[in-house]
Every structure is written in structure tokens, then in C-alpha cells.
Amino acid sequence: MSQLATPASDIATAAADSEGSRRQSRWESLKPLVLDAVVPTASYYLLSKGFGMSTLAALAWSSVVPAGRTLWSLVKERQVNGLAALILAANVVGLLLSLLAGDPRLMLAKDSGITATIGIAVLVSVAAGRPLMTVGLKPWVTKGNPVRTAAWERLIAERGRFARMERMFSVMWGVALFGEAAVRAVGAYTLPVDTMVWLGGVIAGVTITATVLVSGALVVDPMEKKVTEEITRQVAGEVAVLGR
Incomplete structure (x- = not known):
């Protein structure tokens, strides 16, 4: 009977790892999302709305992390970091729209351009199977x-x-x-x-x-x-x- 219980017990033991190990593993899984999407997006709003930076400056500074992550992936892993590249591309779209801004309505529409770019890229990624x-x-x-x-x-x-x-x-x-x-x-x-x-x-x-x-x-x-x-x-x- 003890032999029959062994595999189940092994899986149960693995499923019941220590809380510290689970937290570490979860953080490792979430780290790409946090670094590639959450940090750049939060940085943009913090710099522009919180510290009063211009849209151009806020977008430029918030692009540092995704630009670095994309470059690191290309150099070290020989592949494109999809999410980091997406956020970087969205920021570039925002920068280009900001160069045209003088019209307050265009400034309001600028954020829509960034969000639309991300939405389209997500849909394209599904069609591409990733x-x-x-x-x-x-x-x-x-x-x-x-x-x-x-x-x-x-x-x-x-x-x-x-x-x-x-x-x-x-x-x-x-x-x-x-x-x-x-x-x-x-x-x-x-x-x-x-x-x-x-x-x-x-x-x-x-x-x-x-x-x-x-x-x-x-x-x-x-x-x-x-x-x-x-x-x-x-x-x-x-x-x-x-x-x-």
C-alpha cells in the first residue's frame, strides 16, 4: 500500500512547496510582465501626470526599460522580446503623435493610438500562434x-x-x-x-x-x-x- 501511495505522495509534496518557494516561483513567472509592461506604463503616467513632465519626455524615459530589454534579448538570447518590443513600439507611436500635437484633441487621441497599437499587436500575436x-x-x-x-x-x-x-x-x-x-x-x-x-x-x-x-x-x-x-x-x- 505504501508503494501505491508513493507517486501520489510525491506529487502532493511537490504541489505543497513552501510558501517562500511558491512566492519566488510566482515572481519569476510574473517578472517579464512586470518589467516589460507594468513598469513602462506606470512610469509614463507617473512622470507625465505625477511629476508634470512633457508627453515627449515621459514617453522617452518610460521607453528605457523596454528598449533595454529588447536589446538584451537580441544580443543575449538571439530573439526578440515580444512584449518589451510591443511596449516600445507603442511608445514610439505616442512620440510620433506627440510631435504633431498642438491640437488638444490630438493630445487626447494620442493615448488611444498607443492603446490601439497594443490591441492590434495582441491580435496579430494570436494569429501568429504566440x-x-x-x-x-x-x-x-x-x-x-x-x-x-x-x-x-x-x-x-x-x-x-x-x-x-x-x-x-x-x-x-x-x-x-x-x-x-x-x-x-x-x-x-x-x-x-x-x-x-x-x-x-x-x-x-x-x-x-x-x-x-x-x-x-x-x-x-x-x-x-x-x-x-x-x-x-x-x-x-x-x-x-x-x-x-
Whole structure:
């Protein structure tokens, strides 16, 4: 009986790693998303809105991290860091639009141009078979746990419903970001400037919140359940093999 319990016990032990190890593993999984997307975006808003920098200066300084990460990937890993390159490209679009800015409505529409660029790139990444939003999705489904990560890899390799849900997550975010950009761009040229100054932030906040909730219910929760079921199936299979 003790022999039958061995594989299940090994997997259970691996799944129950120390809290410190789980946190470290989760941070390692989330680090690319934080460095490539969160830090540059937060830097832009902090520098422009918090410290009063010009749009050009804020965009230029917030491009340092993604530019460095993209260059590092090219030199060290011989490949393009997709998310860092995307944020860098979006910032370049913002810089180009800012050079044309003199019209306050164009300044309002500028952020829409950046968001639309990101949305389109996310959709293109799905068509290319490398969904960009997976860098944020995978850590939350696997929770930085090596057993859950291994289950994720097995399910993705099957190219079934699990892989379709992975792509769906990026599609939902790509459509949401592009749609939010379109709404704000229309508002920038049809509504009073003073109204759009505050309404633009509301539109962005509502869009992100709604997408988080909807994608969580339709994609993240089902994927978490599938991973748990896969781990259970793997344990049962190991036990059955030793029970023969």
C-alpha cells in the first residue's frame, strides 16, 4: 500500500512547496510582465501626470526599460522580446503623435493610438500562434507551482480546448484594448475637451475592469479547473500503474 501511495505522495509534496518557494516561483513567472509592461506604463503616467513632465519626455524615459530589454534579448538570447518590443513600439507611436500635437484633441487621441497599437499587436500575436497575453495568464493559472506548470504544458501540447482558451484570453484583451481606443478617439473629437480629460480615464478603467471580470469567468476559472483535473488524472494514472 505504501508503494501505491508513493507517486501520489510525491506529487502532493511537490504541489505543497513552501510558501517562500511558491512566492519566488510566482515572481519569476510574473517578472517579464512586470518589467516589460507594468513598469513602462506606470512610469509614463507617473512622470507625465505625477511629476508634470512633457508627453515627449515621459514617453522617452518610460521607453528605457523596454528598449533595454529588447536589446538584451537580441544580443543575449538571439530573439526578440515580444512584449518589451510591443511596449516600445507603442511608445514610439505616442512620440510620433506627440510631435504633431498642438491640437488638444490630438493630445487626447494620442493615448488611444498607443492603446490601439497594443490591441492590434495582441491580435496579430494570436494569429501568429504566440498569444502575447499568455505571459500574464499562465502565472495566475499555474500560481507559480511546478506541478501546475507541468500540467499546463501537457494541456497546451494537446492543442484542444485548453489551448483555444489560451488564445481566447489574448483575443478578448486585444479586442477590448482596440475597442477602448476607438471609443476614446471618437470621444476626443466629438465631446468637449474638458469632458474627455476625465471621461477618458473612466472609459479605460471600466474597460479593464470588465475585461478582467469577463476573461476571468470565461477563461481563467475554467483553465484553473482543467489544470486541477489534469493533476488529479496524472495522480490516478501513476497509482494505477503501480497497482498492476
